[in-house]
Amino acid sequence: MKILFVASEAYPLVKTGGLGDVAYSLPHALQARGADIRLVLPGYRALLRQLDQVRILGWLDVRGAEGIVSARILETRHPDFAFPLWVIDCPPLFDRPGNPYVNANGQDWPDNAERFAVFARVAALLAQDALDIGWQPAVVHTHDWQTGLVAAFLADQPGRPKTVFTIHNLAYGGYFSHGDFVRLQLPGSWWSSEGVEFHGGLSMLKAGIVYADAVTTVSPTYAAEICTPAFGYGLDGLLLSRQYKLHGILNGIDTRIWNPSTDPHLPAHYSMSRILPGKRRNKQALIERFLPRADDDAMQAPLLGLVGRLVEQKGIDWVLAAIPVLLSETDARFVLLGSGQAAYEHKLTRLAKQHPGRVFVEIGYDEALAHHIEAGADLFMMPSRFEPCGLNQMYSLRYGTPPIVFKTGGLADTVIDADAENLAAGNATGFVFDTPEVAAFLQAVRRAFDLYRQPTQWRRLQQNGMRQSFDWADSAGHYLALYST
Known part of the structure; x- marks a missing residue:
C-alpha cells in the first residue's frame, strides 16, 4: 500500500x-x-x-x-x-x-x-x-x-x-x-x-x-x-x-530509542530483571549533575522528575503549589526540565534558588537530560489537565519510573492506578487521581511515597510498568x- x-x-x-x-x-x-x-x-x-x-x-x-x-x-x-x-x-x-x-x-x-x-x-x-x-x-x-x-x-x-x-x-x-x-x-x-x-x-x-x-x-x-x-x-x-x-x-513510542538497557544517554543500563543497580547509578549521576555529591539522604529520599512544557495544560501550577508542601512534610527531591510561560519559568527558578539541595531546575530542553530524568527519577510527575495521548508517561513506565497522572486522555488509557484492588491483582503501574485540583495531586504523591517505602511492592510496581507494550x-x-x- x-x-x-x-x-x-x-x-x-x-x-x-x-x-x-x-x-x-x-x-x-x-x-x-x-x-x-x-x-x-x-x-x-x-x-x-x-x-x-x-x-x-x-x-x-x-x-x-x-x-x-x-x-x-x-x-x-x-x-x-x-x-x-x-x-x-x-x-x-x-x-x-x-x-x-x-x-x-x-x-x-x-x-x-x-x-x-x-x-x-x-x-x-x-x-x-x-x-x-x-x-x-x-x-x-x-x-x-x-x-x-x-x-x-x-x-x-x-x-x-x-x-x-x-x-x-x-x-x-x-x-x-x-x-x-x-x-x-x-x-x-x-x-x-x-x-x-x-x-x-x-x-x-x-x-x-x-x-x-x-x-x-x-x-x-x-x-x-x-x-x-x-x-x-x-x-x-x-x-x-x-x-x-x-x-x-x-x-x-520508539522502543529502540527509549530502551533503558541500551539508551546511550544513560550512565548505567538496566532491565526489568535487574532494576535496582542501574536505577540507583542513574539517580546518583542525576543528582550529581546539580550537586557536588549525592549523599545518603539524597539517595534514600524519593526523587520526583518532570519533563515538559511549562504551561497550564500540563498542570505545572499544581506542581508549583505542591512542591513547597512536600518540601515541608517530606524529604523528597525534585528535578524539572522544561520551558514555557515566563511566569512559571521564574517561579521554578526561584524555588530552585530557595532550596538548592532539593529542587533542581533546568529551563529549556535537553534530549540527553530528558532521558536521564526518566531513568534517574523514582517517580515522574505528569498531572496534565488534558492530554490527548502523552508520551512521557509511556517512557516513564518503560524506564521503571512510576508516573503520577490525572485521569484524562491517553494518561487514563496507559496508567493503571496503584489502589488496593489493582495492587492485589498485580496490575498496577502508577498513580492516578481523578479530581482536577492540587489537593488530589498531593494525595496521589503521598500514596506514591507510602509505596516507595515498601521495597517489594515498589519493585513489583516498576516491573509491571516495564512489562507494558507501547510499541508502534x-x-x-x-x-x-x-x-x-
Missing part, C-alpha cells in the same frame, strides 16, 4: 512536540509492515541544512496570498529515515530562522495562513502525482491544523486517494481571519458552517475534520473527550456529528486496518 504522510515536523529534522515523534515513528512502523511510504515536509531553513544529497523532482506553482507561488519539490534520502522524504522548498515562506510556527518573540508568524495553505495545496498536488513521477498513494495521512486543508483540496478530485486526518491536540485549531480566506482565494463553497467557517473565521483544523474520509486522534479516551464541551473547544458538536468516522488510536507496531496495525476500510 502506498501511503503519503504530510506533516509540518518530524523528528529528528525538526521537532517542537509529540507530533514530530509520531511523524517519524508511525511511518516507520507502517513500512516495517510492508507499506510504501513518502513523507512530505516544509523546507524550513534548519531542515534543509541537514540534508546532504537531494534531487529535484520538479516545480509546482500554486496560489498564495499575493498571487502565484512557486515551490521546488526535492527528494532526499536521510540516514535516519528508511523511506524517501519529499521537501517543499519555498524560500519566501519557509526559509527563515527559528521555530516552524512562531518567531523569536513567541508570536505566530504573521503569514502562517499562507505558509500552510500553500503547503497543503502542493501536498494535494503531489498526492495526485502532479509531477508525473509514477508514484500515487492509496492513502494520504495528514496531521494537525497545518495540514487540515489537504483533505479539502482533494475532496472533489476524481480518482483521489483516501484521506485520513489525525488530531494530535484539538487546542491548536489553526484559526485565521475571513480576510485570509479571501486573500488565499480558497473555494467559496468552503465558506459555510458545514465547511471551514468557524465563528466568522477560518479553521484549518475544522477543514480536516469536515473533509477527510477518516479522522483519528491519539487515544481512545481523548476521542470521547473531544466530543464534549469540556474538551471540544467549540468543535464538540461537529465531532459528535462525525463520530461515524472518528477513531481513537493510541500512539506508540500495535498502533500501525490499527492504522493499516483503517486505511483498508
Whole structure:
C-alpha cells in the first residue's frame, strides 16, 4: 500500500512536540509492515541544512496570498529515515530562522495562513502525482491544523486517494481571519458552517475534520473527550456529528530509542530483571549533575522528575503549589526540565534558588537530560489537565519510573492506578487521581511515597510498568486496518 504522510515536523529534522515523534515513528512502523511510504515536509531553513544529497523532482506553482507561488519539490534520502522524504522548498515562506510556527518573540508568524495553505495545496498536488513521477498513494495521512486543508483540496478530485486526518491536540485549531480566506482565494463553497467557517473565521483544523474520509486522534479516551464541551473547544458538536468516522488510536513510542538497557544517554543500563543497580547509578549521576555529591539522604529520599512544557495544560501550577508542601512534610527531591510561560519559568527558578539541595531546575530542553530524568527519577510527575495521548508517561513506565497522572486522555488509557484492588491483582503501574485540583495531586504523591517505602511492592510496581507494550507496531496495525476500510 502506498501511503503519503504530510506533516509540518518530524523528528529528528525538526521537532517542537509529540507530533514530530509520531511523524517519524508511525511511518516507520507502517513500512516495517510492508507499506510504501513518502513523507512530505516544509523546507524550513534548519531542515534543509541537514540534508546532504537531494534531487529535484520538479516545480509546482500554486496560489498564495499575493498571487502565484512557486515551490521546488526535492527528494532526499536521510540516514535516519528508511523511506524517501519529499521537501517543499519555498524560500519566501519557509526559509527563515527559528521555530516552524512562531518567531523569536513567541508570536505566530504573521503569514502562517499562507505558509500552510500553500503547503497543503502542493501536498494535494503531489498526492495526485502532479509531477508525473509514477508514484500515487492509496492513502494520504495528514496531521494537525497545518495540514487540515489537504483533505479539502482533494475532496472533489476524481480518482483521489483516501484521506485520513489525525488530531494530535484539538487546542491548536489553526484559526485565521475571513480576510485570509479571501486573500488565499480558497473555494467559496468552503465558506459555510458545514465547511471551514468557524465563528466568522477560518479553521484549518475544522477543514480536516469536515473533509477527510477518516479522522483519528491519539487515544481512545481523548476521542470521547473531544466530543464534549469540556474538551471540544467549540468543535464538540461537529465531532459528535462525525463520530461515524472518528477513531481513537493510541500512539506508540520508539522502543529502540527509549530502551533503558541500551539508551546511550544513560550512565548505567538496566532491565526489568535487574532494576535496582542501574536505577540507583542513574539517580546518583542525576543528582550529581546539580550537586557536588549525592549523599545518603539524597539517595534514600524519593526523587520526583518532570519533563515538559511549562504551561497550564500540563498542570505545572499544581506542581508549583505542591512542591513547597512536600518540601515541608517530606524529604523528597525534585528535578524539572522544561520551558514555557515566563511566569512559571521564574517561579521554578526561584524555588530552585530557595532550596538548592532539593529542587533542581533546568529551563529549556535537553534530549540527553530528558532521558536521564526518566531513568534517574523514582517517580515522574505528569498531572496534565488534558492530554490527548502523552508520551512521557509511556517512557516513564518503560524506564521503571512510576508516573503520577490525572485521569484524562491517553494518561487514563496507559496508567493503571496503584489502589488496593489493582495492587492485589498485580496490575498496577502508577498513580492516578481523578479530581482536577492540587489537593488530589498531593494525595496521589503521598500514596506514591507510602509505596516507595515498601521495597517489594515498589519493585513489583516498576516491573509491571516495564512489562507494558507501547510499541508502534500495535498502533500501525490499527492504522493499516483503517486505511483498508
